[in-house]
Structures are given as C-alpha cells and as structure tokens.
Amino acid sequence: MWILLAFLSALFAGVTSILAKIGIQHSDSTVATAIRTVVVLILSWVIVFIVGSQTTIPQIDGRAWLFLVLSGLATGASWLCYFRALQLGNINKVVPIDKSSTVLAMLLAFIFLGEQITWLKGLCMAAIAVGTYLMIEKKPASETVPASGDAAANTQKSKHSKGWLFYALLSAVFAALTSILGKIGIDGVESNLGTAIRTAVVLVMAWVMVLVTGKTGKIKEIPRRELWFILLSGLTTGGSWLCYYRALKDGQASVVVPIDKLSILVTILFSYIVFHEKLTKKSGAGLLLIVAGTLGMLVQV
Numbered sequence: 643m644w645i646l647l648a649f650l651s652a653l654f655a656g657v658t659s660i661l662a663k664i665g666i667q668h669s670d671s672t673v674a675t676a677i678r679t680v681v682v683l684i685l686s687w688v689i690v691f692i693v694g695s696q697t698t699i700p701q702i703d704g705r706a707w708l709f710l711v712l713s714g715l716a717t718g719a720s721w722l723c724y725f726r727a728l729q730l731g732n733i734n735k736v737v738p739i740d741k742s743s744t745v746l747a748m749l750l751a752f753i754f755l756g757e758q759i760t761w762l763k764g765l766c767m768a769a770i771a772v773g774t775y776l777m778i779e780k781k782p783a784s785e786t787v788p789a790s791g792d793a794a795a796n797t798q799k800s801k802h803s804k805g806w807l808f809y810a811l812l813s814a815v816f817a818a819l820t821s822i823l824g825k826i827g828i829d830g831v832e833s834n835l836g837t838a839i840r841t842a843v844v845l846v847m848a849w850v851m852v853l854v855t856g857k858t859g860k861i862k863e864i865p866r867r868e869l870w871f872i873l874l875s876g877l878t879t880g881g882s883w884l885c886y887y888r889a890l891k892d893g894q895a896s897v898v899v900p901i902d903k904l905s906i907l908v909t910i911l912f913s914y915i916v917f918h919e920k921l922t923k924k925s926g927a928g929l930l931l932i933v934a935g936t937l938g939m940l941v942q943v
Contacts, residue, residue: 644893645940647885648901654882656908658875659737660916663728665871669864671725673857674872676848677864679721681876682883683845686838689884695832702831709827710836713820714843720816721844722851723809731806733913734921738777739810741903741932745771746818751895754822762938763896769935770900776928778807824887825895833888841883900936907933 666674690696702710727736745767751757759767828836852858864872882905889898910929913919921929 644889644891644898645901647889648893648898649904651882651886651889651902652905653908654878654885654905655902656905656912658878658882659728659733659905659909660912661871661875661878662725663733663913664916665868665875666725666729667868669868669872670857670860671729672722672848672851672855673860673864674868675721675725676845676852677861677869677872678876678879679841679845679848681873682880683838683841685877685880686834686841686884689834690832690838693832693834695835698832698835702835706827706829706831706836707839709823710831710839711827711843713823713827714840715847716816716820716823717840718844718847718851720813720820722848723816724813727806727809727813730809732919733909733917734919734925735778736806736810737906737909738774738925738928738932739807740813740817741906742771742774743814743817743821744900744903744936745774746815747821747899748896750818750822751825751899755825755895757894757896759896766900766935766938769931769938770903773928773931773933773935776931777925821890821895821899825890828887828891833891834884836891837883837887840887841880897939900939904933904936 662674662678724736724740727740748757748759748763748767752759824836824840827840831839882902886898886902889902906929910919910921914921
C-alpha cells in the first residue's frame with residue numbers, strides 16, 4: 643500500500659510544479675508560496691479531523707515535536723528556494739536538480755536511519771546522480787544575454803539565468819533533510835497529523851519571509867488567473883504530502899523518496915504540453931537514467 647501512496651505522491655507533485663510555474667509567471671514566488679501553504683494547511687487539518695487523529699496531539703513526545711518542527715523548517719526553506727528557481731529558470735532544468743535530493747536523502751537514510759545500501763541500490767543511486775548531471779544544461783550565451791541596447795536589462799537577465807541553479811541546488815539539499823527529519827519525526831505519530839503540524843511550521847516561516855522582505859503589498863498585485871493556479875497548486879501539494887508522509891511512515895525512506903521523485907516524468911510531460919519545453923538528446927538520456935535508477939529501487943522491496 644505504501645508503494646501505491648508513494649506513486650500517488652509523485653503524480654500530485656508533478657502536477658504541482660506545472661500549476662505553480664503558471665501561477666508565478668507575474669507574481670512574487672515568496673508570496674505565492676505563502677498563499678499556497680494556507681491551502682495546504684487547511685486541507686491537512688480537514689483530513690486530521692476527518693480521521694480523528696487530533697485527539698492524539700497530547701501523546702506526541704518532545705523528540706517528535708522537535709523533528710517535526712525541524713522538518714517543517716527544512717520544507718519551508720526548500721519550497722522558497724524551489725519556487726524561486728522555477729520563476730527564474732525552465733522547469734526541465736530546475737526539476738532534475740531538485741530531484742537530485744534523492745541521492746543525498748538515501749545517503750542520509752543510511753547514516754541516520756540505518757537503511758542498508760546494497761550493490762543494486764548503490765548502482766541505482768549512481769544512475770540517478772549521472773542522469774541528473776546530464777539533465778543540467780547551460781543556456782547558450784545568446785539565450786542567456788540576448789542582444790539588446792539595454793545593458794542593465796541584459797545584466798539582470800544574466801544574473802537570473804545563473805540564479806536559478808543556486809536556488810535549485812539549495813532546494814535539493816533542504817528537500818533531502820526534510821525527508822530524513824520527517825521520517826524521524828513522524829515515528830509514532832499519525833501521518834496526517836504529522837503532516838498538518840509540519841505544514842503549520844511552513845506556513846509561519848513562509849509568512850515571516852513575506853513580512854521580513856516587505857512583500858505584503860505584492861499580494862494585491864497577483865493576477866486573478868495566477869491566483870487560481872496558486873490555489874490549485876496548494877491542493878495538489880496537500881494531496882502529495884498526505885500520500886508521501888503516509889508512505890514514509892510505513893515504508894523505507896530510501897525507496898519512498900526515489901519513487902516520489904518520479905514526479906519528474908509528469909512534470910516534463912506537462913512542461914512540453916503547456917510551455918513547449920523540449921528535451922535535448924543529452925537531457926533525454928539523463929531522464930532515462932533517473933527513471934531506470936528509481937525503478938531499480940523497487941526490485942529490492
């Protein structure tokens with residue numbers, strides 16, 4: 643059952659990337675993240691009250707609270723970096739780097755959770771790592787800095803073209819930490835309740851960032867169409883999280899995480915349909931390696 647939930651998490655996560663990309667074309671990514679988190683929080687707590695797990699809150703010990711809060715902080719940091727990277731770069735470039743968190747998460751699972759790395763799992767990790775590297779492609783100079791008489795605009799675009807890589811890498815690091823911290827924190831806690839608690843932490847962090855950066859005024863500037871896509875991305879994020887952390891609670895982190903990263907297939911498919919972003923032969927080979935490495939993990943289950 644947890645394997646099915648991991649695949650559902652991947653499906654929802656893939657759709658989320660597309661909806662979010664559409665929702666932040668002309669809107670600030672930090673503000674959009676904060677708004678999306680409100681939707682996720684509402685959905686999470688609705689599920690908690692439906693299953694009745696709110697009555698178990700007093701039973702959560704201090705250790706679980708600590709790791710749930712840390713997981714929420716890591717998630718918030720990952721989100722802020724990820725959606726900033728999405729705003730600056732192409733989905734086909736940002737998503738593979740974010741998914742490279744798989745390898746780091748598996749190493750952390752080995753170190754902190756004692757999950758074994760067999761020769762097959764190691765081979766799969768290598769395939770995912772190489773595949774991710776192949777999918778990272780630099781933009782041609784003509785694409786990075788288009789010919790124009792406005793030197794300032796060109797400089798700004800050049801910075802943006804490089805900035806997405808930095809934010810995508812940070813997103814991957816925080817995402818890997820999220821998986822491990824979440825796995826530890828959710829041990830002994832009902833998965834839906836754990837997700838709701840973590841989401842509350844993310845919500846606080848996201849809105850603090852909005853206030854600290856002075857972006858509250860940008861809320862009114864969000865186009866109505868983009869607002870709808872931001873809200874929809876919140877619903878799909880909530881669905882992905884609920885499936886993911888239930889799968890993480892019942893299954894192995896070193897298997898659940900790679901399956902969840904198969905969302906890259908959904909994302910790339912929709913990025914082609916919606917944004918007409920195409921893969922080169924090199925990045926296509928990288929995608930095949932990532933998928934092969936991920937599916938190879940299932941052989942050991």
